[in-house]
Amino acid sequence: MDLFVGTGGEITTLYSEVLDLAALGALSIQRASHIEPDEAGQWWADIVDGPRLGPFERRSDALAAEVAWLTEHRLPPLR
Template sequence: MQLIITPGGEARCIYGEEIDLAQLGELTIRRGSHVEPDPAGSWFCDLSPVSGPQLGPYPSRSLALAAEVAWLADNWLTPDC
């Protein structure tokens, strides 16, 4: 897990359960995307909650989730994005 801490003390990460984030203080958790299948069974990742694109189609949910994490890490995680 990458944990970014800004000079102002704000911590930012792509949520995971590797560490207990509550130990850092009060949490604000928000959705970064929606990963859903279409009627044909292809998977899409909608990153509109963080002003991102729609990614996909992917043949499996796990590939869509991996694309979600990669996009968030490259485009949202760092404070200057």
């Protein structure tokens, strides 16, 4: 789990239950995507204000694509 700490102390991350994020302060959680199957049983990652990724045969593949896209496009760059 990567935590990005801004100069004002704000933290940005992809939500996970690996850490108790509430212990770090008040939370503001926003949905970034939806993972859903289609009528053919293929899985799609539908990014909010972004692309629709897929189709994938397995849900786990859609989840991995979702995390990769969000990490690259929505999180601050690693320095």
